[in-house]
Amino acid sequence: MAACGLDFGTSNTTLGLVTEARPRLLPLEGRHVTIPSAIFFPPGQPAVVGRAAMAEYVEGTPGRLMRSLKSVLGSSLLEETTPVGRERIKFRDVIARYLTAVKARAEAAAGTEFDTVVHGRPVHFVDADPEGDAKAENALREIASSIGFKHVSFQYEPIAAALDYEQQVRAEEIALIADIGGGTSDFSIVRLSAERHAKAERADDILANDGVRIGGTDFDRRLSLGTVMPLLGLGSPMSRGDINVPNAYFHDLATWSSINRLYNARTLREIEEVRRDARRPELIDRLYTVVEAERGHSLAMEVEGAKIATSEAGQGSISLDWVERGLVADIDRTGLVTHTDELARRIAERIGRCLAQAGLTADRIDALFLTGGSTGLPHVRAALTAGVPHARVVDGDTFGSVGTGLTIEAARRAA
Structure with a gap:
């Protein structure tokens, strides 16, 4: 049995474990360490996930495609049913089927079973609704338990990205981590250094967290x-x-x-x-x-x-x-x-909220670490860099930084 870090994203999913003291994302679809968060139900046949699911749909195979599965967490859709062939199943069961397939592929690639998981989660599943946010996390915990994880814990996705970035940090610095994913945009301000990376307890190094349910x-x-x-x-x-x-x-x-x-x-x-x-x-x-x-x-x-x-x-x-x-x-x-600039501005506004929460001015931020697919949009990137204009801009692994950081955290918690 082993511990893993699972980044179940709105658009893509990764799963990793630490081997030989290094975090490693596992291949989940051929050689790919990322797998689209998509599932396809052909009539009378087993469900298909990932790129294969989208290919079946595009090629015109009869059936039902579902993508961006994570977006139903924190919404009323989670408990609703949807027709799949001759049956109706809840969206939470759709997520369970998808994650079951991901877990099985990861276990096959690793040659071991996983009983412990550190799940990534956005800072807010639901904006301005603590009760709805708690329900969303609890639902994801229940789903993880139902597919065979005996020990389930969570880490904020931008904190996980910070743990990945910290592997390359030598001198102490304060970093703003911006994870602009498919469904949410999340920010953390974190104190980082090579020495701090070895610490098991990092609560004092997390200076601020904020996020908004806006993504790609x-x-x-x-x-x-x-x-x-x-x-x-x-x-x-x-x-x-x-x-x-x-x-x-x-x-x-x-x-x-x-x-x-x-x-x-x-x-x-x-x-x-x-x-x-x-x-x-x-x-x-x-x-x-x-x-x-x-x-x-x-x-x-x-x-x-x-x-x-x-x-x-x-x-x-x-x-x-x-x-x-x-x-x-x-x-x-x-x-x-023209069509999306308002979204970019609303995302970038969270930087000011994070700075206020941390009690810092923008010039105190040494590095802006960017991860998530939507950081590739030029006007989003420009809005983010304008929030901390003196910071060094560092590009992380677009789809792998969060998963790598969750893997690091999983190894720590299992030690």
Whole structure:
């Protein structure tokens, strides 16, 4: 039996253990140490996880895809059921099935079973709701116990990232850790040094923690609502009265955790009724095509890909030729910023809250350590660096720093 560090992320998951006094993330899908937090249920067949799950869905295999599973923690969705083939299962059981597969793959790669886990968690599962936050952690603890972990504890994700960064720190410094993930943005201010790294108790070195439930999937959502959903009818007028087409369908279609809500006969009937009274029925026809074909996740993947391409190359496009020949949504960096700049500002505001909590001014921060996929967005990075303009900027392992730090913590707690 062994202890592991588990970073169950909104977008990706890692699991690691310490071998020969070094933390090591285990391969979970082929040679990949990261595995997308996705599960696909083909009818009458065992569930498929990770990249394989998304490939099955994109290739048109019948079944149900679920992604960004972590986002239901702290929401009412956790206890709701969703249709999977001929049965209905709770979202908490979906998470359990996914993590069961991850645990089994990690144990096979390590050649040992894991009975102890340090789970990563955001600073806030739920903003401004301590009771909801506690419920979310407790639910994740119950899920971990149900899949075979006998000893379950938690560590804040930015603290875990700090433990990874501290491996390269030689002189004492104060670091601001920014972990901008798929579902949350988390910050910690931590006192670090090589000597402190060896200490088992680090409570006095943690100067501040704060976070907000905004992450990469929120950027995807805003981008989708701003560029794609208007092509499907969002904001278009109804024939009678000074009202627009109901927007709930579009918000669900743009939100990873809500897409599956649309896949039922009642929703299709409702969309048909909307079409009859819409001033531009051809747009609602496009919406109907997406929902009837259950291609909402494909659309979300296209938006995510265009976001990444735009952040890297300055422009991207989303081909909707499968909806209507020649239909495309083009995105440039200006559009990306226009639709998502408010989110970047709200994330960066937490830096001021952390500094106030720590009783420090911005010039006291020696290093800004960045991890998480959304730190790759130029306007997010600019907003973060502006908060501590004199700090040295250090880029961590985008998807592995938190998992590595959790692995270090797991070894300490098991010693």
